[in-house]
Amino acid sequence: MKNKTKYGYFDEHANEYVIIRPDTPTPWVNHLGETERFSGVISNTAGGYTYHLDAANKRITRFRYAAIPEDRPGRYIYLKDVNTGEYWSTTWQPVVNWKKDFKYQCRHGWGYTKISYEYKGIASENTYFSPIEKDFELWRIKVKNTSGKKRTLKLFQYNEWAIWNMIKDQYNAQSIANEARSKYDPETRTFYHYPYADPAVSMAESKFYPWVAFFTCSEKPKSICFRRDKFIGPYRDESNPIALEKGKCDSFYAGGGYHVAATQYDLALRPGEERTFFFALGSYDAMGDEQAHVAPLLNNAAFENELLILKKFYADFVGVFGCETPDEGMDVFLNGWHQYNLRMDFYKKVNYGYTNWGGGGFGYRDRAQKATALASVAPEMSRYALDVLIPLQYNSGDVPHSYSPLLGAKANDGNFSDVPLWLVYAATAYIKETGDVAIFDKQYPFFEGGSASLYDHLRMTCDWEWSRRGPHGLPIIGVADWNDAINLNGKGETQMVACQFVLACNQIAEIAGLLNKPEDSKKYRSMADEMKQCVNDHCWDGEWYIRAFAIDGEPVGSHKNTYGKIFLNAQNWAVIAGIAEGERLEKCLQSMRKLLFIKCGLKKCTPAYPAYDEKIGPVGSMVAGLKENGAVFNHAHAWGVIATAIAGKGDWAMEYYRSALPYYQNPDVSQIEPYTFCQTYASDEHPEYGLGRLHWHTGSIPWTYIGSTQYILGIKPEYNGLLIDPCIPKKWKGYKVRRISRGITYNIEVKNPSGKNKGVRQLIVDGREVQGNTVPFDADKKEVAVKAIM
Structure with a gap:
């Protein structure tokens, strides 16, 4: 029994969350069905509904x-x-029954729910x-x-x-x-x-x-x-x-x-x-x-x-990763509940839920990001996603915003500046995990006809982005970038996508090197360097990075603005893409911590907008402190964890991770299930500070998994092996990880005798010391013992 509250507890032996009273703050739900074909949503009092293939278009039972x-x-x-x-x-x-003269228990397990009730001798x-x-x-x-x-x-x-x-x-x-x-x-x-x-x-x-x-x-x-x-x-x-x-x-x-x-x-x-x-x-x-x-x-x-x-x-399914760390919440999630969340988030429709209208299909960017995380849990699911996503690409290199497994995709549904780039990250993650380099040559069709290799499909995403730049050399935002609530009339420039572009181009340059295409490698490295320079030349605001430029050239996310002075993603992605370096890296992380960090995570922006501003977009239509308008948006918060770990700040990274983890929330405040993630927490700019909204389906699920396993615990697949690069709190003496990759079980022990945040000074693989901090893949082995000394 772990993390018991007045509502329930984790039964780690049964792999169940046990709810001990029916009047939870909101319905605490579970999912039925292991794939996208058949799905059921069931609450702790048996409320909910069922659908087949598509939550919006093939509902079997009613939900009001x-x-x-x-x-x-x-x-x-x-x-x-x-x-x-x-x-x-x-x-x-x-x-x-409000008399409480009954016995009640609900056990939500992985893929099933059991509700027991006793009343008047029955x-x-x-x-x-x-x-x-x-x-x-x-x-x-x-x-x-x-x-x-x-x-x-x-x-x-x-x-x-x-x-x-x-x-x-x-x-x-x-x-x-x-x-x-x-x-x-x-x-x-x-x-x-x-x-x-x-x-x-x-x-x-x-x-x-x-x-x-x-x-x-x-x-x-x-x-x-x-x-x-x-x-x-x-x-x-x-x-x-x-x-x-x-x-x-x-x-x-x-x-x-x-x-x-x-x-x-x-x-x-x-x-x-x-x-x-x-x-x-x-x-x-x-x-x-x-x-x-x-x-x-x-x-x-x-x-x-x-x-x-x-x-x-x-x-x-969940057994491909397990850990023993000094943090109980991390252990509970990474020993099963997080992987279960990943599967449900991947297969169940994005808009299934109790709290929105139910779009039924998948967002292209959403599916690609889930596939990125699932590459290290279930590579076959990642490959399945790629096989669906790639043929949806238009001949221009753009992709549709969404699609339905039942109804397919639509023509001319693109022009979201960020969406094509997620395909590059998903494909890269899959190939690093599996070693399936041959897939780069696989021919995939385009949505509008014709075909090309996967490698060419990936190149075209960056070529499309490169062709759509504004006066500062940054990508034009189009309908929107990742933040749908900032659209800048469709013609402003987005710093976040510029950062994403840099990362994608560098990944393609690395792939070109693997495929012995030196001219391509040089081309995309050059494009990445030029965009990096544009961001540093035009977006540095003195203490942090500007988020965007409006159509009139005015900055968004600048100290000059009255509202929305600083945006989290402008800092996160500058670090993740390797754009922020030296003093700027330190300053933007300090600004994140000073201006955006609150008890339940990193806010998306601050100060929140008091009203709608047509020049910026719908963000101000939301109440201050909620959703995109200054809430803790857990998807972006997860990137904050990753950026902080990349910078070597292990104490901060773990503090950020714990601050938003459902395990550590007060259920009377967050109202969200302790066993699943939510999209947002209301920030300190709202009276219901800490209130959670939109559970189960959020980009925080894949990215928090990536952040915790690959950047805090630091077990990260690369083309040539398994990188061991932890970033942990100084007080941690060590931890253990069991990780299955390419059919090999890695039993990894990390020791931290000197109280470091980051850096492996010695790596021992099967009793022999190896240079660097990468465990080479050896297909002849079934099990490998790894000891890393920080």
Whole structure:
């Protein structure tokens, strides 16, 4: 048991976060489904929804945004005592019990959730997960009589269908009223929901698909219900359905309206007796296609076996990296929870959530950054991302801003100045991790036709960027750069992308050297040097770097500005790209610490903007201290950790890492799950200082992983081996890391007898001292012992 609060604790032996009271500050959720094909979101009280392939366009079950409570509806089971007429929920919600005369526990594990509830002598246990490589989720409901006397109960199950297109499902009531279709097959005990799907935004784009969702029961119900109005009743909600009061479901059927799959069962339990029910929810191409996959699993032996397979799958997935350090929070995250977050962030749709509208697809830049981190955890996932991302590139070298696995990408969806460059970092990370240099010659198509080698695709990103420069020689911002809230009317210049360009060009120059292309290496090194000079000539403000130039040439992020005087990313990326050196390096890091560092991390900018400024962009439309307008934006904060570690300031780097780590947040303040990251924390410029927003899907997940494993612990893959380059607090005496790379297990021990922040003075590999601090790759070995002395 670690990090116990009034809401829960980490069970490190079971690899679960245990929630011990249902009234968490916000719904604390988990994900079901190990890939992007089938996905479920489930809260600690079984709220949430399910989707297939695309969160916006193929919703299976409904989710109501801005609802009270936030996570309605969900995967609900009700129990009713026939003798007393009292009923309750086996997951506390939706029939909320504030009397506290119950026992409750929720265990969120990797890919599954188990909720236990005991009330009035009846114990229940709901377990939910999606089996590996299946397009459905399984529910197991156990009900046990612990009262010492015979009990007569009714069990109700409730599931509310969505009408596929999430936007239509939220506001187009006439579509729901006229399009919903359901049927029930008594032979297989299966509900089918099959309204025609229309993913289009406008009528001109409409195209209808005959998709099918299903809900299967292991036992024949006593009564069933198809319609929400018949189950819930007028002027009621999920907390007091009319079906519960009547004691049975109304089986009336008519097409249209709000459809549900609801069932009712009778239970007569002797003292100590237990009944078990199984359900499955998912989507297949046609009615009946699911039965061969689902029916064999609706029993306890098969259910337990599939759950064990799932647990082993995740244990193997997270097991590529493990550590023993002096920091408990770092150990808990890097021994599994961070890798689990990486997988969920990669496969689950960026805009899936409780707190935004649900865009359904992936952002190109987002997927590339996740692939960069995943290269050292699951290279096959990184390669999968590259194989999807590269063919989306336009012939110009630009790339689309986003795409959907269901609907694909669109033409002319680019002109975000930063987005193409992330492809270079992702490809570089993958090849350094795997040694798969041959992929540089692999031919990939372009979105608009034709093809080129991966190497040429990467070169074209920098060539496109180079062709779009402004008066100071910096890249034109276009629609926006990484910070979507600063767009400078599309024609200003961005220092951040200039820094990113320098890093990308230097990486391509290094690749050209590996491929024996000296002219290319010289060309891209020269381009990097010229851009570096432009940044240093035009963007140094005396104590820090300017963030951008507006269309009229006025600086953004300068001491001359009243608001937004300093921006974090202008400093981070100047260091990461190797642009800031010597005195400027020290000054910009000191300015970061003095002006931007607060108790929950590094602020994105300060002072926050009080109002919208058309010349700069939407940043001022946000409340001061929130999101892009002066909050701790954890994505940018993670780059701050990396920049600080590059500069050798190990005490600061670790302090920054801990300041934003979910493990160390006060849950009553942040309100975010202790086991996952969030996008932002409200800063000291906002009354709710420390409040977290937008959980699970944030660029802080990949970059905090890179920062902690490759820059603080310093285990970093390079083309020629594994670099050991830690940057740690002086008080650390050492740490251990187990790292699998290229099929080789590295058992690494770092000792710090002299209390250093950075620098390895001796490296011993399998008992022999080697020069430098890189462990050469040796394909003949399966295990390598490494000792590094700082």
